[in-house]
Amino acid sequence: MATGIEPPSGRLRRLAEELDEIGLTFDLHSADDRVVIDEIDYGLRPAIHERRIPTYGSLVLPSADAAHWKAGTGLRITTRALDKLALGDARRFADGSSSWLVRRRDRGLQLAVFDRPASSERDIVVMVDAFQAAIVQRHSSGVVRLATERGVARWDGLAWHREPLVTRWIDAMAAWEGSARERVFAKVLAFAVHDLGARGIGALLIVQNADDETPNFEQRMAEPPPLDVGNPLDLTPLRHVLSQIDGAAVFDRNGVLRHLGVRLVASPEAVADVDGHRGMRHTSGRRYSFDQDGSVVIVVSEDGPVTVMKNGTILGRTDAQA
Numbered sequence: 001m002a003t004g005i006e007p008p009s010g011r012l013r014r015l016a017e018e019l020d021e022i023g024l025t026f027d028l029h030s031a032d033d034r035v036v037i038d039e040i041d042y043g044l045r046p047a048i049h050e051r052r053i054p055t056y057g058s059l060v061l062p063s064a065d066a067a068h069w070k071a072g073t074g075l076r077i078t079t080r081a082l083d084k085l086a087l088g089d090a091r092r093f094a095d096g097s098s099s100w101l102v103r104r105r106d107r108g109l110q111l112a113v114f115d116r117p118a119s120s121e122r123d124i125v126v127m128v129d130a131f132q133a134a135i136v137q138r139h140s141s142g143v144v145r146l147a148t149e150r151g152v153a154r155w156d157g158l159a160w161h162r163e164p165l166v167t168r169w170i171d172a173m174a175a176w177e178g179s180a181r182e183r184v185f186a187k188v189l190a191f192a193v194h195d196l197g198a199r200g201i202g203a204l205l206i207v208q209n210a211d212d213e214t215p216n217f218e219q220r221m222a223e224p225p226p227l228d229v230g231n232p233l234d235l236t237p238l239r240h241v242l243s244q245i246d247g248a249a250v251f252d253r254n255g256v257l258r259h260l261g262v263r264l265v266a267s268p269e270a271v272a273d274v275d276g277h278r279g280m281r282h283t284s285g286r287r288y289s290f291d292q293d294g295s296v297v298i299v300v301s302e303d304g305p306v307t308v309m310k311n312g313t314i315l316g317r318t319d320a321q322a
Helices: 010-021 031-044 066-073 087-093 121-131 166-173 179-199 232-242 268-273 280-291
Strands: 056-060 077-081 099-103 110-114 134-138 144-148 151-155 160-163 203-207 248-251 257-264 296-300 306-310 313-317
Touching: 010 031, 010 160, 031 056, 031 134, 031 144, 066 077, 066 121, 087 099, 121 134, 121 144, 121 151, 121 179, 151 179, 160 179, 166 179, 179 203, 179 232, 179 296, 179 306, 203 280, 248 280, 257 280, 268 280, 280 296, 280 306
Parallel strands: 056 099, 203 248
Antiparallel strands: 056 134, 077 110, 099 110, 134 144, 144 151, 151 160, 203 296, 248 257, 296 306, 306 313
16 A cells, blocks of 8 residues: 555544544544544453553644643643563553653653642543544543544444534624623533533533523522532532533623522413423523523433534534534
8 A cells, every 4th residue: 555554444444433423524544534533443452451441642743732731631741662572562551531641743652740630521632632633442441532623522322422512602603792701602512512511410400691680480499609610620519510500500791600599480472382392401491591591501312412402492412413
């Protein structure tokens, strides 16, 4: 073959076909694409030792310099040369959290070691931009992720699911006018996609666009602490409480939690004019967005997909098959 690349195995061809079905196309005769596919294949089938399935992570073909790595992630990162090791042995050092294998075009293998763990999907999305690389990870949960500038693809053991980057959503939907509101919406949406959806936490999030809106809901819990979705320190308790309650979470125009566990009440007009959509959570969210046209509603399904609604219409969703 003119490229000097070995013909792909049937397994790699099937993997490429599966990814193509969710809109991620790889050329198995391209050297760069082949490296990415090889890393995904290893993430799906890592070397097992004493019945333990290891976690794994690799930074594939990073193009940013080391200064951009630190600035983009806020991490202190050191690198170790692994060029004396075979690829299979080098992979054993990369846990996909604090240590990552680095595969480059023009250098030998390296190990990037972080000063703290970075294994969540939110971390990985940040890393894509900071390293300007494809990120492959096998998480401790068993989920395998591929994150690139085209979004995040997850293998849950049964099928691949793809989530577009939040920035693409913002550009495509223009849910609110004004850069300040757009930033708030982007933070709430990123939380929905990468913190809730990635963990299979179903939720109904309402972001109000005006402080004087008169909401149509029944308060069923005491006023929660004002957790700010823009504050990284508030995300863990917010995610944890949402995993244990029913009802909607209501954020103000600045992305601060104001109500929790509320029951949405649809007007007769909404019931008559807005058809049901999927399940109860989606239907109530869609009808609420019809009644409260200044609000944006984000529905997270337990199986991961995220739907955004406004004015009773669907602005976008991550599962194209829905």
